[in-house]
Amino acid sequence: MAITETDRKLPYGVADITEGDCALKSDIEAKVSSAFNSFGYNEIQTPTFEYLGVFYDDPSGGGDAIKFVDRGGRIIALRPDYTPAISRFTASHKSEADFPLRLRYSGNIFRGGESFGARQKEFTQAGAELLGDPSPEADAEIICATIEALRQAGLEDFQLELGHAGLLRGLVGGLLDGETFRELTELLDKKSVPEIDDFCRRAVSDAGAAALLRELPLLYGGTEIAEKMLARRLGAESEAALENLLAVCYAVKDFGLERFIGVDLGLVRSFGYYTGVMFKGLTHSMAFPICGGGRYDNFSRRFGLAFPATGTAIWTDRVMAAVARSKKTLSAPAADVLIWYESDADRPAAYAAARAEREKGLRAICEKRRFASETDVCRYLSAHRILSAAKIEGGDAR
């Protein structure tokens, strides 16, 4: 039966990647992987799909994961996020003795519901996780490795905004229930001063806390923002959070990369598992973050082994789009050499010549002569060098 018109189209939210784009993407993936590798991170792979419970502990949830049911009736999810998979991996295969452990990955994640840019349901991420190390230096290492990876990928004009999950909890956690706290984080994410004003009138009776919440959206800039906030002595939990955030910033400074970071005390992340310093990376021309991450201590307890952890994920497609926008044209790289042969008798010599070129590290295409002139071939292949088998043998067939 012939394929229908509808079947020829791709499902909404996925896309093909053409040669020129793919060359750029692979190049970025290779550079990011090599940057993480240079920090001593070993690559692992986890399955593309796992039981839904790995990704969501909320039984009613499943969020926007793409789900299906296996033969036993259990719900399987295409990986919507790498962090839980890496935690599960570590809890399954490792023990205290293996810490600190440095792991990296590169692969695709899938989300059913979101609408991010042109490719909406399948994304590529490359990331690194430092497991079993609670120190601020560990967070700084993850942040600096991310910066180096983005620079290797070809970006210079970007910034990582750092915040701390303990700060908001320390300031108002005790005053709000789970649902209201979530509402507040959504308003903070939009730095919506008028809506926060309205929220405080409704939900926050403590005048001091309300005043602070109204300020929070505008408290971003350099480390001095966190230093000033710390000097105001606003309670043990928020002070510990600010001290930890500053310790991470100072370590990034010692790396010599402080020009790539900023502090945003109003920073919130949609994942609930963060416990410490968290960050997202922004660059001009991209409306969505190009990377994100943070500390998620003891998140792994539900997989049977609790440990401190911090990690980062780079949104490869968005980095690619940002890099692509800075270039005029994207084209697939041309082959280096084309080897022609006119008759089957020349074929062994042609194959041997092609192999010799390939062994030199060149990209060689070998085929029976199809074009009238070299000019035609150049238009077709933009090959750098054209040899014919006969020529190689020193004959005069041409």
Next chain:
Amino acid sequence: MKYLTIALAKGRLAELSVELFMKLGYDCGEMLTKTRKLIFTDETHALRFLLVKAGDVPTYVEYGAADIGVVGRDTLLEEGRNLYEMLDLGFGKCKMCVCGPAEMRERLNSTSTMRVASKYPHIAAEYFYGRKNMNIEIIKLGGSVELAPLTGLSEVIVDIVESGKTLAENGLEVLEEVCPLSARLIVNRVSAKTERERITRLISEIRSLI
């Protein structure tokens, strides 16, 4: 110095915004003259003003084509864009309301076959489905929404009410208030960080006026 680009929603809000920026000493008075230009520049302060359709203001700001925008809260609620909403400018005050003929007041909460016409389908859905847990039929219209109940296209409408004059002239009235509206200053997420000093200065200048 890099230009800071400000997108204004064409119409009444742009006029009020221009007044505000002129009070702050920025040169954008040319926008109030009859001209077909869409971009206006204040060279002294490296500011650039764009005139765009209200619904497009959040889009320009989200994608960074403009660093800042001035737009009604109605547009922000309807568009749901990924940006910072940093300031209530206090002008352009009005309300989003459910309106209809008086006899709908009693049926509003009991009927299950109601149709709602609106230029704001998301706001209408969020109100009826999200807040009131009612599954109703929403009909999107492009304008003159008051016609819908008069022609039998819908029972009620969700629309902006300023004075209520248009409603009264068409025999309709406010049945329920959805939310208050006013003009908002919105900022691109990246610009907020990279142009922090200029943008926070502008915000505090505006705050001192309102």
